[in-house]
Amino acid sequence: MSWDIAGRTLTSRFFLGTANYPSPEVLQQAIVASGAQVVTMGLKRQLAHGSQASDFFSLIKATGAQLLPNTAGCRTAREAVTLAAMARELFDTHWIKLEVVGDEHTLQPDPFELLSATEQLVKDGFEVFPYCTDDLVTCRRLLDAGCNILMPWGAPIGSGQGLINPFALRTLRSRLPEVPLIVDAGIGSPADAVQAMELGMDAVLLNSAVAHAVDPVMMARAFRLGIESGRLAYEAGVMARQDMAVASTPVTGQPFLL
Amino acid sequence: MNSKSSFDQSAINAQIHINVNGSVQTVPRMTLAQWVDRTGVLPSALATAVNGQFVPRTARDGYLLKEGDVLTTFQPIAGG
Numbered sequence: 001m002s003w004d005i006a007g008r009t010l011t012s013r014f015f016l017g018t019a020n021y022p023s024p025e026v027l028q029q030a031i032v033a034s035g036a037q038v039v040t041m042g043l044k045r046q047l048a049h050g051s052q053a054s055d056f057f058s059l060i061k062a063t064g065a066q067l068l069p070n071t072a073g074c075r076t077a078r079e080a081v082t083l084a085a086m087a088r089e090l091f092d093t094h095w096i097k098l099e100v101v102g103d104e105h106t107l108q109p110d111p112f113e114l115l116s117a118t119e120q121l122v123k124d125g126f127e128v129f130p131y132c133t134d135d136l137v138t139c140r141r142l143l144d145a146g147c148n149i150l151m152p153w154g155a156p157i158g159s160g161q162g163l164i165n166p167f168a169l170r171t172l173r174s175r176l177p178e179v180p181l182i183v184d185a186g187i188g189s190p191a192d193a194v195q196a197m198e199l200g201m202d203a204v205l206l207n208s209a210v211a212h213a214v215d216p217v218m219m220a221r222a223f224r225l226g227i228e229s230g231r232l233a234y235e236a237g238v239m240a241r242q243d244m245a246v247a248s249t250p251v252t253g254q255p256f257l258l
Numbered sequence: 259m260n261s262k263s264s265f266d267q268s269a270i271n272a273q274i275h276i277n278v279n280g281s282v283q284t285v286p287r288m289t290l291a292q293w294v295d296r297t298g299v300l301p302s303a304l305a306t307a308v309n310g311q312f313v314p315r316t317a318r319d320g321y322l323l324k325e326g327d328v329l330t331t332f333q334p335i336a337g338g
Contacts, residue, residue: 020338027336047297047299090333206338
């Protein structure tokens with residue numbers, strides 16, 4: 001079933017990162033297997049003279065996926081705003097995954113710099129996809145600043161811990177029912193993605209869980225199925241949990257046999 | 259930004275030191291667009307900033323590098 005985000009209609013709810021794959025060919029196959037229509041990319045301070053950089057970029061473009069460049073490595077709003085402008089020129093898109101990290105150990109987003117960067121980028125015409133924590137008030141401030149989308153973390157980047165605070169994500173879904181929510185970072189296995197989608201998240205963005213799998217292409221497909229399954233379950237309505245057993249086989253009216 | 263009309267020959271002949279991605283280069287005075295051309299990298303395959311300020315591709319021709327400029331170039335890479 002299709003859905004709309006930032007002016008685009010997508011059929012996939014899987015956003016895939018492009019880093020750390022064993023080879024460009026495996027990455028390309030993983031993108032196809034994932035069904036992802038949005039892929040993330042980065043920028044690096046470098047001046048590579050060979051064709052490696054442009055070949056890689058061409059390979060990604062050939063998939064036809066929407067590009068979502070990031071501002072990874074930025075520590076201040078000023079850095080992020082500059083890098084976003086560069087990304088818009090290089091990737092020819094006004095979509096930007098805004099990352100402004102405030103702690104080196106956890107790579108936790110800095111909410112203050114994130115907000116400051118968002119305010120400027122929205123003025124500059126960007127569609128900001130903010131990588132943020134799952135804090136409700138921070139998320140509200142980002143929306144007030146002009147974000148139309150939120151990307152709360154599931155767990156620290158690359159940790160594979162899954163959803164460390166499902167309560168917070170459930171709260172976001174409940175309090176911000178109309179806002180597209182994309183869980184970004186921390187997903188380890190397809191079960192985590194299923195859980196995120198069952199909570200009502202609109203999409204999942206992940207990278208390491210596929211790239212670091214023994215078979216990234218097969219894992220990409222596993223996540224694709226998991227995300228589709230989780231979304232179907234959310235739309236179908238998961239049954240309420242019960243503290244006690246409730247017999248599933250009707251026994252009323254049956255004779256007592258022993 | 260410098261305008262093209264402000265360039266004079268003596269300025270263009272002078273050698274200047276610029277910092278490119280952390281390394282010092284000694285180059286003739288030239289525009290940022292000329293510097294990019296000398297790298298051999300497609301102008302559309304890199305983004306540039308001077309002294310922390312983004313310089314769009316369309317503005318490179320109008321920026322004359324000067325002594326001490328800190329030039330940063332970025333290129334697309336894989337990312338999460």
